[in-house]
Amino acid sequence: MDMKTSPLALLKDPTLLKTDALINGEWVKGSSRFDVLDPATGQKLADVANLGPADAEKAIAAANAAWAGWKGKTAKERSIILRKWYDLLMANQDDLGRIMTAEQGKPLAEAKGEVTYGASFVEWFAEEAKRVNGETLPQFDNNRRLMVLKQPIGVCAAITPWNFPLAMITRKVAPALAAGCPVIIKPAELTPLTALAAAELAIRAGIPAGVLNMITADASNSIAVGKVICASDVVRHISFTGSTEVGRILMAQSAPTVKKMSLELGGNAPFIVFNDADIDSAVEGAFASKYRNAGQTCVCSNRLYVQEGVYDEFVAKFAAKVKTAKVGNGFEDGVNQGPLIEEAALEKVQRHVDDAKAKGGRVLVGGNRLSGQFFEPTVVADATADMLCAKEETFGPFAPVFKFKTEQEAVDAANNTEFGLASYFYSRDIGRIYRVAEALEYGMVGINVGILATEHVPFGGVKQSGLGREGSHHGMDDYVEIKYLCLGDIQK
Ligand SMILES: O=CCCC(=O)O
Numbered sequence: 001m002d003m004k005t006s007p008l009a010l011l012k013d014p015t016l017l018k019t020d021a022l023i024n025g026e027w028v029k030g031s032s033r034f035d036v037l038d039p040a041t042g043q044k045l046a047d048v049a050n051l052g053p054a055d056a057e058k059a060i061a062a063a064n065a066a067w068a069g070w071k072g073k074t075a076k077e078r079s080i081i082l083r084k085w086y087d088l089l090m091a092n093q094d095d096l097g098r099i100m101t102a103e104q105g106k107p108l109a110e111a112k113g114e115v116t117y118g119a120s121f122v123e124w125f126a127e128e129a130k131r132v133n134g135e136t137l138p139q140f141d142n143n144r145r146l147m148v149l150k151q152p153i154g155v156c157a158a159i160t161p162w163n164f165p166l167a168m169i170t171r172k173v174a175p176a177l178a179a180g181c182p183v184i185i186k187p188a189e190l191t192p193l194t195a196l197a198a199a200e201l202a203i204r205a206g207i208p209a210g211v212l213n214m215i216t217a218d219a220s221n222s223i224a225v226g227k228v229i230c231a232s233d234v235v236r237h238i239s240f241t242g243s244t245e246v247g248r249i250l251m252a253q254s255a256p257t258v259k260k261m262s263l264e265l266g267g268n269a270p271f272i273v274f275n276d277a278d279i280d281s282a283v284e285g286a287f288a289s290k291y292r293n294a295g296q297t298c299v300c301s302n303r304l305y306v307q308e309g310v311y312d313e314f315v316a317k318f319a320a321k322v323k324t325a326k327v328g329n330g331f332e333d334g335v336n337q338g339p340l341i342e343e344a345a346l347e348k349v350q351r352h353v354d355d356a357k358a359k360g361g362r363v364l365v366g367g368n369r370l371s372g373q374f375f376e377p378t379v380v381a382d383a384t385a386d387m388l389c390a391k392e393e394t395f396g397p398f399a400p401v402f403k404f405k406t407e408q409e410a411v412d413a414a415n416n417t418e419f420g421l422a423s424y425f426y427s428r429d430i431g432r433i434y435r436v437a438e439a440l441e442y443g444m445v446g447i448n449v450g451i452l453a454t455e456h457v458p459f460g461g462v463k464q465s466g467l468g469r470e471g472s473h474h475g476m477d478d479y480v481e482i483k484y485l486c487l488g489d490i491q492k
Pocket residue numbers: 163164167296297298299453
């Protein structure tokens with residue numbers, strides 16, 4: 001790594017650049033290291049501790065040992081520590097954003113936006129820590145009293161993706177910590193530096209040794225570490241964001257120990273524009289939803305369905321908007337689309353675009369790879385149901401636009417997938433808004449909006465898009481066990 005040319009040389013606080021893993025409050029070098037690269041330049045940014053199964057066992061033991069002390073704190077004590085972590089994340093927004101852009105590629109303004117978004121989960125659950133309320137129930141016999149307690153589930157593991165290197169950690173870890181659970185985090189091997197900086201800030205905030213552990217590992221060790229986590233009887237909950245394929249594997253591996261699982265898996269989001277929509281607003285919404293993070297979010301619209309009466313107008317305006325997008329290194333001013341994360345991602349986008357072209361799609365914008373890991377923002381009209389992009393999540397900057405005639409046709413096409421995470425539609429007709437919102441088989445529906453996530457709403461999917469909800473007061477549910485108390489002999 002050449003620190004003179006590295007974007008990380010400009011950190012205001014260079015001590016946030018951590019490259020070792022964290023177990024029981026100690027930074028651990030590991031017996032080998034793996035490289036973290038800048039996807040915009042290919043430059044090496046750092047080498048990071050490559051831990052394995054034995055280290056994972058140590059982290060699980062450390063978390064288990066720290067559990068009693070952490071759950072023994074009052075909710076308010078945990079809340080104060082979480083609030084301090086939130087303050088530190090926000091105070092270091094510039095550095096965290098810089099680290100994120102360097103290793104993930106998203107434009108700096110978007111990266112700083114993710115710091116605000118990620119920190120907001122810590123702030124939210126700092127407050128929710130004080131609202132884990134139990135219940136008293138009417139007795140079925142006057143000699144008894146009935147109560148419900150909510151208790152922390154135990155050691156939790158968070159396995160997190162590269163597309164939101166901070167927010168997907170805080171959305172899982174903040175409710176776990178708030179509920180009184182210790183955690184083991186396995187961040188994505190492509191983006192461990194943001195995660196490690198956040199862990200350093202957690203220590204500075206006063207999170208005790210063993211309560212927050214971070215296992216960094218390369219791709220092959222990550223699989224081995226995942227197996228240890230799934231097989232452990234001590235780990236009582238796994239939260240994972242990533243592909244449906246990996247989610248299924250984690251579920252299968254966790255079956256013998258019957259763990260609770262929160263899974264936020266693949267999507268194939270439809271974005272429907274009806275004849276009665278405000279077309280300019282729909283164009284803005286589609287652009288924001290499709291090209292955010294270069295199309296690499298699980299809620300990015302994957303398939304645009306436009307009704308025949310407004311198809312030509314929408315397509316012309318949308319293509320014109322997409323042509324204004326500036327592609328480049330996320331540190332350059334005005335860039336709104338950075339590189340894709342890796343070669344395999346570029347290949348998938350190109351495969352989907354080529355398949356659409358071969359099946360009659362009309363390329364209106366882009367369609368090709370640029371040099372390095374960049375891909376042109378792409379729009380293809382006349383998309384059809386037999387194209388790969390109709391069935392698979394592209395996870396890149398490619399928008400296929402399908403034409404439909406009737407409301408029912410659009411709803412059927414939208415629901416014709418095993419996925420059910422986010423969906424979007426544009427209409428000004430109140431009857432249609434209720435009909436379509438109720439008919440879409442999705443966990444989240446954006447109506448006349450292209451962006452819908454924030455910390456106090458329940459984020460999650462149905463069907464093979466996952467289990468559970470993150471964020472909002474529901475986001476605490478998976479981290480507590482419900483215990484029923486039946487107290488007798490009251491009249492003695
Ligand atoms: O990619 C998954 C998370 C997307 C979001 O939180 O908006």
